[in-house]
Amino acid sequence: MIQCPDKLTIQAVIDGEETDIQIIDHLQSCPRCCQIHSEMKDAFTPADNLGSTVKLPAEFLGRLNEKLSPQPFPAAMAAAVIFTLAIFSAYLTNPGYLQWWLSVGITRQISYLIDAFIDLLYISHIVGPTGVIIGLAALVALEVLILNMLRNVEGQINV
Numbered sequence: 001m002i003q004c005p006d007k008l009t010i011q012a013v014i015d016g017e018e019t020d021i022q023i024i025d026h027l028q029s030c031p032r033c034c035q036i037h038s039e040m041k042d043a044f045t046p047a048d049n050l051g052s053t054v055k056l057p058a059e060f061l062g063r064l065n066e067k068l069s070p071q072p073f074p075a076a077m078a079a080a081v082i083f084t085l086a087i088f089s090a091y092l093t094n095p096g097y098l099q100w101w102l103s104v105g106i107t108r109q110i111s112y113l114i115d116a117f118i119d120l121l122y123i124s125h126i127v128g129p130t131g132v133i134i135g136l137a138a139l140v141a142l143e144v145l146i147l148n149m150l151r152n153v154e155g156q157i158n159v
């Protein structure tokens with residue numbers, strides 16, 4: 001007959017990690033070890049095997065995930081409210097400013113876009129179709145480079 005095993009060994013037998021037949025025989029024959037083995041086995045019974053008849057509702061996991069997931073900040077709504085407040089306060093401050101911005105300001109922004117488009121047309125006439133293709137390829141390469149840099153930054157933040 002072997003010596004009484006320690007509790008870690010008994011736990012290893014319960015977990016199925018210890019398969020030495022002498023230890024298992026000892027656990028069944030020694031009254032003290034048999035009692036320790038029985039108590040530890042009862043204590044480590046998985047919760048699923050408990051005799052409870054109460055079950056979680058089927059939608060429990062979905063509701064739990066819903067509560068645990070972060071709620072998105074309503075950024076578009078906040079931006080719309082801030083923009084509306086800015087327009088309203090600008091109107092209250094001086095109605096002429098708002099009128100000027102609606103007429104001259106927006107027209108100036110659109111004229112910048114039109115000028116840039118016309119400049120691109122002039123440049124394309126100067127560099128020819130090969131130059132346009134090379135320019136677009138350079139822009140695509142720049143975008144890929146920037147996206148790769150951003151992916152690395154996001155990976156570091158999300159880890």
Ligand SMILES: [Zn+2]
Binds near residue numbers: 005
């Ligand atoms: Zn024993």
